[in-house]
Amino acid sequence: MENKDPTQQSTWTSVDTYATQSLLQTHPYASALASATTLAKQANLPGIEASPLQGAFLSTQCQLANAKHILEIGTLGGYSAIWMASSGPDVHVTTIEVDPTHAEIARRAIDAAGLAERVEVLLGAGKDVLPGLRREVEKGERSRFDFVFIDADKQNNLLYLREAVAMCRPRAGVVVDNVVRRGALASEEAAKNDSRVEGARQVVEAAGREGMLRGCSLLQTVGGKGYDGFLIGVVGDWSG
Ligand code: DHB
Ligand code: MG
Numbered sequence: 001m002e003n004k005d006p007t008q009q010s011t012w013t014s015v016d017t018y019a020t021q022s023l024l025q026t027h028p029y030a031s032a033l034a035s036a037t038t039l040a041k042q043a044n045l046p047g048i049e050a051s052p053l054q055g056a057f058l059s060t061q062c063q064l065a066n067a068k069h070i071l072e073i074g075t076l077g078g079y080s081a082i083w084m085a086s087s088g089p090d091v092h093v094t095t096i097e098v099d100p101t102h103a104e105i106a107r108r109a110i111d112a113a114g115l116a117e118r119v120e121v122l123l124g125a126g127k128d129v130l131p132g133l134r135r136e137v138e139k140g141e142r143s144r145f146d147f148v149f150i151d152a153d154k155q156n157n158l159l160y161l162r163e164a165v166a167m168c169r170p171r172a173g174v175v176v177d178n179v180v181r182r183g184a185l186a187s188e189e190a191a192k193n194d195s196r197v198e199g200a201r202q203v204v205e206a207a208g209r210e211g212m213l214r215g216c217s218l219l220q221t222v223g224g225k226g227y228d229g230f231l232i233g234v235v236g237d238w239s240g
Pocket of ligand 1 (some may be wrong): 048049050068151152177196
């Protein structure tokens with residue numbers, strides 16, 4: 001059927017701005033989050049961090065999961081890590097970043113937010129850092145994670161999901177960013193030309209097929225950051 005929906009990007013952006021102003025201005029970390037954005041801009045980091053409402057979505061998911069130990073893959077300037085750490089006073093975030101400049105900016109933003117004690121930035125590629133973390137979890141030297149946000153190089157989405165799930169408690173929450181990619185997700189052709197789309201399709205198809213998640217959905221998003229979406233799931237099987 002022809003899509004007669006007249007909404008445009010300008011509509012989504014207006015709603016995004018309105019909702020951000022209505023909902024987030026009184027957030028206790030509002031000024032720390034604004035400073036993190038400014039710091040990242042000044043350092044010329046790519047402007048691909050979560051939007052304020054997406055950060056707030058992550059924070060609400062962390063609260064719903066009663067998450068105390070959170071894993072993030074892809075720190076960038078620390079913006080989403082600050083959002084997730086702000087979900088409670090006893091919340092710890094472990095976040096992995098491959099780019100030393102990004103990690104340095106993130107540490108500064110996290111420090112300025114007063115969260116240095118609760119947010120650990122690990123420098124390195126996910127594929128190198130995750131196995132070490134997993135060994136610590138398996139030896140009982142590190143707590144299992146209650147929530148995971150995957151937002152790094154899209155080509156490795158599935159590797160990151162598998163590694164993360166192995167370190168989670170049952171019923172932990174998992175969110176993978178940027179899987180819709182302006183709708184390219186549904187195109188086999190787009191995947192042939194863009195390895196990030198291929199990475200999105202791999203993780204979505206495996207999430208449905210491999211049984212590592214009980215309950216899984218895909219949330220398409222629009223707003224100031226355009227048209228994209230989250231894969232969102234709950235760790236475990238249907239036995240309990
Ligand atoms: C891209 C990566 C992101 O994490 C994001 O939120 C938006 C875009 C990208 O690599 O294109
Ligand atoms: Mg992202």
